[in-house]
């Protein structure tokens with residue numbers, strides 16, 4: 001990736017490959033904010049056939065169009081066997097956190113047919129980088145229809161969302177991608193824990209281990225019916241203040257992490273069926289909330305398999321252990337995920353996840369997830385364990 005030309009990214013206020021190792025460059029914003037009057041007032045030009053549209057994700061019809069565009073054209077794994085299948089209720093959750101801007105839900109339609117052919121989103125987030133809390137946009141769901149690829153549409157989408165974020169007086173952003181761009185602040189490995197090994201082997205997600213039979217494999221991944229931690233229960237609305245305290249204290253230890261308040265915790269971590277699950281440990285003696293774990297629901301479409309069409313996947317979200325060993329807490333998370341019929345439990349090696357991955361029988365995934373900040377330099381790239389941020 002060092003010899004590759006990044007004709008668009010070389011024009012952007014992001015860490016450039018040529019600057020890697022230059023410790024003379026100060027940490028923090030790369031460009032100063034402009035005045036709001038200096039921000040381009042009108043949208044960027046699209047090729048003639050296309051027009052911008054602001055997507056109201058609350059409209060059932062628009063949400064369906066966004067869902068279908070992503071379901072048919074969004075991220076696939078490296079072997080093109082799976083494609084993310086974000087549900088409509090997941091998209092409404094992901095795109096409407098406290099203080100969201102509808103204008104940051106940006107679509108491109110074909111003028112004649114009104115067909116939605118591209119999408120990009122931002123949501124506001126307070127992100128702490130070392131000791132500085134910065135108002136940022138979290139950018140996600142960048143998608144160009146398969147038939148419109150390699151026409152340099154993505155840079156226009158990116159410039160347009162940048163312009164609309166600038167109009168709200170926000171000058172930084174955070175995003176992740178499976179591709180290498182100028183310049184990752186961290187590179188994470190993802191891991192998978194089989195819950196339904198028979199299905200995973202049938203669809204080619206996993207392979208039968210050497211000298212392993214199917215029945216031996218099923219036994220290897222077997223989990224108890226019930227959780228083992230006393231006081232382990234679903235999070236409820238009245239737990240928001242305690243969970244916020246627990247999470248804020250925990251996230252303080254990381255170099256880059258969200259600065260969640262109670263409203264954020266209520267939105268991002270209160271259980272929502274088929275979207276996000278969260279559990280906590282309430283000490284039976286003191287009724288103190290001592291531990292927390294959560295995962296979100298992101299199925300993948302299985303491409304080209306006769307017997308199965310959907311892979312039901314849980315993704316580790318935010319976990320805090322102060323009394324219950326993290327290993328035990330996460331094993332309870334696996335137990336509830338298995339009980340709710342998930343096929344696989346995925347996790348990045350961020351935060352303290354590395355401490356449980358191997359022991360809980362996670363296997364390494366076949367790719368990496370790179371973390372990026374826009375218009376904010378971090379002195380040196382971070383270890384995954386220095387990251388306290390999970391993007392959807």
Ligand SMILES: CCCCCCCCCCCCCC(=O)CSCCNC(=O)CCNC(=O)[C@H](O)C(C)(C)COP(=O)(O)OP(=O)(O)OC[C@H]1O[C@@H](n2cnc3c(N)ncnc32)[C@H](O)[C@@H]1OP(=O)(O)O
Nearest residue numbers: 006007008009140141142143144149150151152153154171
């Ligand atoms: C202050 C606020 C700031 C807000 C903005 C912050 C920045 C936010 C940045 C966005 C964060 C999104 C995060 C996110 O959503 C999570 S990452 C998931 C991205 N989406 C997918 O992978 C879905 C399937 N792929 C596609 O739809 C297309 O391939 C896309 C649209 C990805 C590229 O469409 P295309 O037809 O294949 O390509 P061209 O139009 O011809 O354009 C080629 C140029 O695009 C650069 N490219 C390729 N993939 C990229 C990616 N994932 N991020 C950024 N840039 C990406 C590429 O390096 C090249 O530039 P270069 O020549 O300089 O190398």
Ligand SMILES: CN(C)Cc1n[nH]c2ccc(-c3ccc(F)cc3OCCn3ccnc3)cc12
Nearest residue numbers: 075076077082084176177178190346347391392
């Ligand atoms: C984060 N968010 C921005 C979506 C996103 N974009 N690009 C990605 C590349 C990898 C992962 C990822 C993150 C954690 C994980 F445990 C497995 C992953 O991908 C497995 C491979 N895969 C891709 C599609 N279907 C299966 C997410 C993403």
